[in-house]
Amino acid sequence: MKKQLKIKPVADSSTEEKIKNAARIIFHKKGYAATRTRDIAEEAGINLALLNYYFRSKEKLFxxxxxxxxxxxxxxxxxxxxxxxxxxxxxxxxxxxxxxxxxxxxxxxxxxxxxxxxxxxxxxxxxxxxxxxxxxxxxxxxxxxxxxxxxxxxxxxxxxxxxxxxxxxxxxxxxxxxxxxxxxxxxxxxxxxxxxxxxxxxxxxxxxxxx
Amino acid sequence: MKKQLKIKPVADSSTEEKIKNAARIIFHKKGYAATRTRDIAEEAGINLALLNYYFRSKEKLFxxxxxxxxxxxxxxxxxxxxxxxxxxxxxxxxxxxxxxxxxxxxxxxxxxxxxxxxxxxxxxxxxxxxxxxxxxxxxxxxxxxxxxxxxxxxxxxxxxxxxxxxxxxxxxxxxxxxxxxxxxxxxxxxxxxxxxxxxxxxxxxxxxxxx
DNA sequence: GTCTATATACGGATAGAC
DNA sequence: GTCTATCCGTATATAGAC
Known part of the structure; x- marks a missing residue:
């Protein structure tokens, strides 16, 4: 789990980054309560289970x-x-x-x-x-x-x-x-x-x- | 179902008004998604079922x-x-x-x-x-x-x-x-x-x- | 009109195969 | 690491007694 540079992250390369970027978009747009983890998964183009695999829970990701x-x-x-x-x-x-x-x-x-x-x-x-x-x-x-x-x-x-x-x-x-x-x-x-x-x-x- | 005056409503008298006033408080404070109908019922001091009796659904009340x-x-x-x-x-x-x-x-x-x-x-x-x-x-x-x-x-x-x-x-x-x-x-x-x-x-x- | 008990749906989370 | 299938808690909504 290499830490990436703050200034120039390797874009959407890793799955973890994909999820985080998607989460940022959805959370920002809908807030915590109205956001469904399924929406984040879809936005990130990954499977729902992966979200919990990487971040344990919706709350931790939030x-x-x-x-x-x-x-x-x-x-x-x-x-x-x-x-x-x-x-x-x-x-x-x-x-x-x-x-x-x-x-x-x-x-x-x-x-x-x-x-x-x-x-x-x-x-x-x-x-x-x-x-x-x-x-x-x-x-x-x-x-x-x-x-x-x-x-x-x-x-x-x-x-x-x-x-x-x-x-x-x-x-x-x-x-x-x-x-x-x-x-x-x-x-x-x-x-x-x-x-x-x-x-x-x-x-x-x-x-x-x-x- | 008498329509009440806008200026000086008969306060919290009717159950319907109680629910509406409670709903206003909770919705304003937490937004639609984070609000639970149970919270509204509690705030209004009434039974949860009454909420649906008067307003059919959370969404209609909202x-x-x-x-x-x-x-x-x-x-x-x-x-x-x-x-x-x-x-x-x-x-x-x-x-x-x-x-x-x-x-x-x-x-x-x-x-x-x-x-x-x-x-x-x-x-x-x-x-x-x-x-x-x-x-x-x-x-x-x-x-x-x-x-x-x-x-x-x-x-x-x-x-x-x-x-x-x-x-x-x-x-x-x-x-x-x-x-x-x-x-x-x-x-x-x-x-x-x-x-x-x-x-x-x-x-x-x-x-x-x-x- | 108001309550208790319950049906139903939805969303977060996990088990287990690959 | 990634998927499918499924579990399980929670929240809305309703049935039915009073």
Whole structure:
């Protein structure tokens, strides 16, 4: 059971990878409860029994997918917020841009995580780890510094965080409705998201002046 | 089977209402697939068989709850956006305020709807009805008017809608995480949302000037 | 209308052949 | 490692007594 490289996995080569990739797709799309192991097997093009052979149970397979998804979801925030070399503004820019790139590739991650947390809060919230990752980040230090200097209006930083993450994530969470209302095709939607990479930092800047 | 008044239902009096209220709570909290009819019966304090006696099946009961939830969720937008008497600004103010009030009372509605749409897009999206409710609303007319007059920067109105709805809804969708990160109690959270009633319209105004 | 007991279906998991 | 066949628990739904 060789561990494969994170960056460039050998695609769908091994059966194990095939199952994991299929599981990610189905779990992300339907959530734990609505997913049937038979669907995963079919998506992976393998026999149902193999799923249990490799992963013992639906739950164990799910835990693996959830852990990886949480990792992806968090990592973009943590890394960006804790870079001590960059300014507040450029931190926002990289975070927004990287995040939107992730979501264009895996648009179902946020709704997946949020709805599973709803179904099982205590179990999952703890897996988010250190609640201080945001509140004690270098970003927050810089933020409070900027408030002191009068560059940002005095306000609960949580509002700022909600707006930041919400502006990035919400369009993906509401994509089906949005695409329906706006009659958007896949590409139309992605183009809008590309625009937001530039717009969101500007908007946040404007907001941070509002009393 | 007398139809009861919408505004002031005779609370939990009838068994039918008891079941519906219980179903709303459980479905909102866990979604269709993860909900067991036994849980609903227990929550309602009635025998499991009665559920089928009154509503025939889990699915039929679910459809009723979903339809009502969609109605609540939409109605606040539609009514506010189509009032021809009010200015653009005051439309926003009422919409934000009414919406946040609804969500403080039923905080699980958005995640409920969004995750069920994800599980079954085509079936539910159609129930949203007329895709023109937003794009052909009086609000959009006023919006485009304001753009013409140079009061609002020229931009795809969908960005504006995403920001508007996202700022309102996202904190509720991400509430478990937010409350965890910010160490918020129920009241702390609600207070933040009350603040947003005032702040969101101001923020949107600032955003609408950003090039 | 409400209950107890039970039928039926479905989905996760395993035994055992290859 | 991979398949077929099958087991078994769980959840929905109904039959029938009260």
């Amino acid at each position: 835990d693996i997918i959830m852990l990886e998804s949480l990792h992806d979801f968090r990592q973009h925030i943590i890394v960006a917020l804790n870079d001590e070399k960059t300014s507040l503004e450029s931190k926002i820019e990289t975070l927004v841009s990287n995040y939107i790139d992730l979501l264009i590739n895996q648009p179902d991650i946020p709704l997946f995580i949020l709805s599973e947390i709803r179904n099982n809060p205590q179990a999952l919230i703890s897996k988010l780890n250190q609640k201080e990752i945001i509140t004690k980040s270098y970003f927050i230090k810089q933020f409070q510094q900027a408030v002191q200097e009068g560059k940002i209006v005095h306000i609960n930083p949580l509002h700022y965080i909600m707006n930041l993450i919400g502006m990035i994530v919400f369009p993906f969470v509401g994509r089906p409705i949005l695409s329906y209302v706006g009659q958007l095709k896949q590409d139309d939607f992605n183009n809008l998201m590309e625009q937001r990479k530039i717009l969101i930092p500007k908007w946040l800047k404007a907001i941070s002046k509002v009393k | 459809d009723i709850i979903m339809l009502e939830s969609l109605h609540d969720f939409r109605q606040h937008i539609i009514v506010a956006l189509n009032d021809e008497k009010t200015s653009l600004e005051s439309k926003i103010e009422t919409l934000v305020s009414n919406y946040i009030d609804l969500l403080i009372n039923q905080p699980d509605i958005p995640l409920f709807i969004l995750s069920e749409i994800r599980n079954n897009p085509q079936a539910l999206i159609s129930k949203l009805n007329q895709k023109e409710i937003i794009t052909k609303s009086y609000f959009i007319k006023q919006f485009q008017q304001a753009v013409q007059e140079g009061k609002i920067v020229h931009i795809n109105p969908l960005h504006y809608i995403m920001n508007l709805i996202g700022m309102i809804v996202f904190p509720f969708v991400g509430r478990p995480i937010l409350s965890y990160v910010g160490q918020l109690k129920q009241d702390d959270f609600n207070n933040l949302m009350e603040q947003r009633k005032i702040l969101i319209p101001k923020w949107l105004k600032a955003i609408s000037k950003v090039k």
